[in-house]
Amino acid sequence: QKEVEQDPGPLSVPEGAIVSLNCTYSNSAFQYFMWYRQYSRKGPELLMYTYSSGNKEDGRFTAQVDKSSKYISLFIRDSQPSDSATYLCARTSYGKLTFGQGTILTVHP
């Protein structure tokens, strides 16, 4: 079993839709959870990070962690064509960042 599992999609939604991206993880060791966004032929950039269970909001983005079920989610409200990218969930424990496979998202006008 991979440490972080993520549905690769692809996911295609109309502009303005609410997008839900999800990951599960298997290791309960001390860790932070992160979401990265990667545009084509670019390096990943950090969107959000969180440690505790619950929700964390930043503009149109909400990261959610449920440690009891080992489930992490990213919600994008009012999605825009510029949100089209690959979204990678990750967990970090003592310096090592482990990524999910990434979900390819396309937001069409």
Added chain:
Amino acid sequence: GAGVSQSPSNKVTEKGKDVELRCDPISGHTALYWYRQSLGQGLEFLIYFQGNSAPDKSGLPSDRFSAERTGGSVSTLTIQRTQQEDSAVYLCASSLAGDRAHSGNTIYFGEGSWLTVV
């Protein structure tokens, strides 16, 4: 520089040749990471440096892969006797400190070195 710098940005090499990929981290960042991303795949961890030492090199796929870091700054990833399955994007990242990720320890990625072995 302002960000993590990697070179070359693109490299095409013949099977069996050796390649060197360079990473220049953000100034002052003590932690440096190498990842590999194959087409349609997530990021695969290769090696992590804290200063010049590598406490975790568990991700190096074979003994053809090696990495070093000198002066606590620039790192070089070397692939010997390249194979076609080595074709991938090799991403370097750095952070202020590698013992844990927290609000002041964001991990920043470079644009990657795109390696094609023909």
